[in-house]
Amino acid sequence: MDEKLKQAIVDIVGEDHYTGNIIDLVSYACDASEHCNRPLCAVFTETTEQIAELMKLANLEKVPITPRGAGTGLSGMAVPIRGGIILDLSRMNKILKISIEDRIAVVQPGVIYATLEKALAPYGFFFPPDPASGKVSTLGGNVATNAGGLKGAKYGTTRDYVLGLQVVLPDGRVMRTGSKAMKSVSGYDLTRLFVGSEGTLGIVTEITLKINPRPTATSTALATFDNLEDAGLAINQIMHSGIIPSALEILGRETISAINQNTDLNLPEVDAMLLVETDGYTEAETSFQMEKVIGIFKANHPQEVKEAKTEAEVKDLWAARKSAYAVLSRIKTSSVLEDVTVPMTHITELLKGIQNISLKHQIQIATFGHAGDGNLHPQILYDGYDPDQVERMKKASADLFELAIGLDGTLTGEHGIGLSKAPFMTLEHDPVAMDMMRTLKRTIDPNNILNPGKMALEG
């Protein structure tokens, strides 16, 4: 790396906040996706001003900057595919304000989701999106990817809770968007232009979040189905029943058998297992909703229906679902976790289509996910050292995206486009929408220095 550039960077962030060590850069080359590329250097900033200076420098020198939180992204958005500088935001990790009366929390981007959860818990409040990576992922990353999770069907995703942002633009100017008020329709919705933009338009340095009181009661139940159609019908009927479960999860046969092979949970090896939670403030409320769900389960030929009666039983019912990703990730040397999402009426077709793709390419695909909002996680398991399997994984992925789009769905319900899904963007978006996204990128970041190479924005 050019010494003059290095010195200019060090002058901004300080010697202690700069690394060019190969061992550090190897770590910064990858995130939780299958992509890797080494940056020139990495810096840890501590202030908005440092970031503004850094952006001015990068813009002048045309050096790419890739922002990074915890690196838990599954689509490669934190991978510095064009080299340049990794901007590690994990040290900007202060909760700046919690105001329960105002229903807001103001945080820096490096605050971990779980840290905010812990800070809100004494007040009985929570930040609902609940991404599966919440124990390690940062709120800045959650905002950059518009993260979602188990509670999406009832509570929405990160986007629905971001009231305002402070953003450093690619030219180093600092901007505030949105409001600290619960509602604002003042001017264009700049906030949501940045939510989900994967660090390609600006660096978020402060986030104002809406927070919710946490419902104090839940009911939990599980049902197993020998037949995929029955499970699909049950899902549709639940959504038709007038309630929204706070969670409605599905585990497919491949996932169940993988869990059985790797844990002592001894699950029944069925086509589909559905796990449902209802919530509220009273037992009457959660039971009322759960009775509807159980009634629907029973009308659709379940193999078994189990309602949790104790905290321990609740934990047992969730154990299988919670183990899924980790168990599946250990089966082969490599795996890719997708997050295709379709309208709920197409879930059965999606599940069957995934089975067909698995057969066609002779590759193992285990599926679980959020049936309540049509968001499935087919996890493709393969040997990353076998070029033939890598090739088949890629073909299976491509088929999967085509399948989802053909079913009126989307490439990604919660992981984002990044590198992994960039080649498929034009499958989902028409040429005018693609042009609009590219125009926005060019307008806001004319030198293409912010997280370049992502989201098919250069086409």
Added chain:
Amino acid sequence: MDEKLKQAIVDIVGEDHYTGNIIDLVSYACDASEHCNRPLCAVFTETTEQIAELMKLANLEKVPITPRGAGTGLSGMAVPIRGGIILDLSRMNKILKISIEDRIAVVQPGVIYATLEKALAPYGFFFPPDPASGKVSTLGGNVATNAGGLKGAKYGTTRDYVLGLQVVLPDGRVMRTGSKAMKSVSGYDLTRLFVGSEGTLGIVTEITLKINPRPTATSTALATFDNLEDAGLAINQIMHSGIIPSALEILGRETISAINQNTDLNLPEVDAMLLVETDGYTEAETSFQMEKVIGIFKANHPQEVKEAKTEAEVKDLWAARKSAYAVLSRIKTSSVLEDVTVPMTHITELLKGIQNISLKHQIQIATFGHAGDGNLHPQILYDGYDPDQVERMKKASADLFELAIGLDGTLTGEHGIGLSKAPFMTLEHDPVAMDMMRTLKRTIDPNNILNPGKMALEG
């Protein structure tokens, strides 16, 4: 109007869908705000293709186009302040699809909010934003202004329910945004760039909405307070109590006495009346929440607390709130309804500040609004034929905006910027944010043909 241009417009929309009649154009000159300006002509389109052709023509000829739904906007966004063409979308009023299992409704922009409500009711579903104008306002207008209403604190605003759009851009290209799936993070959030953009970036020709099952139980109560501080404390404590009421409304003293002077409701003349609704699926759930609220009311020196026991009593309690705007609008020849919004902890200060502004400018201001999300409606009553009163109304408005921004609030919680608040945009938004909005407008509508003169986008 130029005959050649007129003929070109008629060729696109047809003779029957064009009007240049002065009597029609007088109606099209105004909306529900205090602004008026006559257009050159008005057209009713019936297809996206017609709109695309019209946009191409207008872009070529540099003629302004102002889209219009029901014209219920309170900030002048449907007023053709630069003349040109009114594009009346009210005849594009088809509900294209309702899929309860998929939780979506697909509608044309001219569908009236209440029409969709009626269509969803048999399924027990609803579209939650519930704007006060819902009986007449169109969903296209709701999207253009990101409309909100009584249920905002619990259910959010229009923005939270728009999954996707079809939009005609200023150059006539047609674009689809978003997805029919419940969740998507595929590319930039183009959908929300257009929601709340007040018809300045594109013409929305199709809307895909997320719909919700309607809670089947409610509890309703009312409390009156002799002292504003007590009411303010009660509001804060409710938001701190771990529940979110489905409505929490406030009526101020001026509003109560105006209602008494113009109806036979005989309300107690107090500083503040709070009206609260809790909802759920069971009586246990709504009562549990209402008990918390009542407890808080009682701890804050109410003059009276009343719980509705029957449907008739519920109606009685709501009568005062529902009559407010209409009653106040009849007191003087003119009135302006504002919608400043502040963090909930500042509601008492906002209410007191409004009283001071009323005294300072010797002008009547009656306040009511959505205390649950900090969104108040000070309604300034004045004689529109008295230039001195008009002047004092303008000064009071300006003071009101300064007050709200000084309390960390926003100019507008639900009505939008339009013409009325355009001069105050820079009070709320920093120069970088203003520049970003203007850059977006210039990029997407370089000839400034779409609803020009609004939102301070030309500064």
